[in-house]
Amino acid sequence: MKAFFKALRALNVEQQVALLFVILFGVLLIATVVSVMIVLRQQRPEGDEVTLRLKRDLRAVWISATVFWLAWMSGAFGATVLFALISFLALREFITLMHTRRADHRSLLLAFFAVLPFQYVLVGSRSFDLFTVFIPVYAFLAIPVVATLGGDPHRFLERNAKIQWGIMVCVFGLSHAPALLLLDFPNYAGGGAFLLFFLVIVTAIAQIVQELATRRMRRRPLARQISRSFSLHAWMLGALAAALAGALLYWITPFKVGQALVMAFIAGASGTWGEFVMKALKRDARVHHWGNRASVTGAVGLLDRVAPLCFAAPVFFHSVRWYFQLSI
C-alpha cells in the first residue's frame, strides 16, 4: 500500500491529474451502470422517488466532474471564465425566485454586470487581498446606496438583503473555487487543480452520503419546518465520509493524512450545512428545487448543484491559506 502511494507521488503533476480523471470518470461510469441496472430491475420506467433522487444526485456529480475537467483543461483563464458563467447562471436563478421590485433594477444591474465580472477579474489577476474584501466591503455598501437612489422604501431592508445574499452565495462563495486553482503555494506549483478537485469531490461525497443516510435511517430532524429529514446524524455521517475520502486522497494534496482528513471534514461539513441553508431559502421562496418545472423558471436547477460548493469553497480556501500561512 505504502509503495503504491509512493509510486503515485513519483508521477509528475500532469500525470497525477490525468490519473485522477481516469479514476473519477471510471467510478462515475460504474455508479451510472449500477443505477441503470437497478432501474431496469424494478421494471418500471419511471421509478420511485428514491431512485429519481439518486439519479438526480448522480447527474449532479457528472455535471460537476465535467465542469472540473473543463476547468482543468482550459487553464487559469478558462477556469475563471467558466466559473464566472456558472455564477451568472446561478445568480440569475436565485434572483428569479426572489421577489424584487421595479426599484431594484439598478441594484440588480450593478450586481450582474459590475460586481460579478469584477470579482472574477480579481480572481484572474490573482489580486487576492482585494478579492477577499471587495464584495463584503465595497459591493455590500454600494448596493444599498444604489437601492436608496431607486427611491422605493417599501421592504427596503428585505430587498437589499436578498440581493446581497444572492451575491454572497452565487458570486462570492463560488469565486473561491477558481481562486484555489490560482493560489500560489510554496513547493506546490500547479497543485491548485488538485485542491479544487479535492474540494469538489469531498463536498459531493458528503452530500451524497448525507442523502443516503437520511434515507436509510429515520432520525429526529434538526429543523422540522425546513427539512423533515435533515438530521444531525446524517450530517455527521456525510462529513465523516468526506473526511475519509479526503484522507484517501491525501496524496494529491500538500497535506499529511491527518491534515487532509481535517480539511475534508471542514469542506464536507460546510457544504452540507450550505445545502441545509439553501433548503430554508427554498422554503421561503416556496419552491421544491430551484428551477422547479412548475414554477416560473423551468430552468435546470443549477443552484441546487452548486449550493454546497458555494459554502464549502470560501471556508476551504481560507483554511488552506491559513495552513500555508499565506499572507493576506
Added chain:
Amino acid sequence: MSSLADFAGLVLAFIARLITGAQGHWLGCPPKAEQRIYFANHQSHLDWVLIWASLPRDLRAQTRPIAAKDYWTSTPFKQWLTTAVFNAVYVNRQRTDDQDPLEPLVEALKRGDSLVIFPEGTRSNKGDPQAFKSGLYHLAQQFPQVQLIPAWIDNVQRVMPKGEVVPVPILCSVTFGAPMQLQEGEDKRAFLERARSAVIGLRPHVQ
C-alpha cells in the same frame, strides 16, 4: 436573407437566452411548421424577441412580427433589423380612409407566413391583460384554416421595466396553449373574450 442577418439573428437569440432563458413550454401544441397566428400578452418591448427566441430555429424564419412602419423604418439600422433579421410585417399607425390597417397582415397570411400579434395593442404591466382589439377576430374570420395559438409570456416585465434600457438577467418563459378557432356564429366580443381568457389561463401558477 444575407448571412450577416442570419448571424445577427443567432447572436440576438443567444443573448435573449443568456439573459432570460427564453424557455418555451409547449403545453397545448407541439412546435410545428404549420401556419399559425400566435397571440400573447404584451408587457415589454422584449416580448417579441422572447417569443422568437423560444421558437425552434427552423420556425423562426417563417414566423413574423408586426412592426410600426413610422418607427421601425426611421433609421437604416432599425429598418435592417426589422426587415433582414426579423422579416417584420409593417403596419401604419395612422389610419387612412382608403386602406384597411390589416391589409399587410392579410397579405402575409396569404403568402403562408405565421404571425405573432399582441392583441392588446399596447403594453400593459399591471396584472391582467387589457381587452383585446378586434384585429384577431377579423383575421380568424378570413383565415379559418390558420391555427390560433394563445401564449403567455411570463416574468418579462421584471427583465426590463418601463423606462429602463438595460435588461436584468431573470428567467422568463413562454407558454404556448392549445389551438383555438372561431366558432360557428360566435360574435366578435365573445370570441375576443374567449381568446383573452385562453391567454390568461396559461399563466403559471404561483405555488
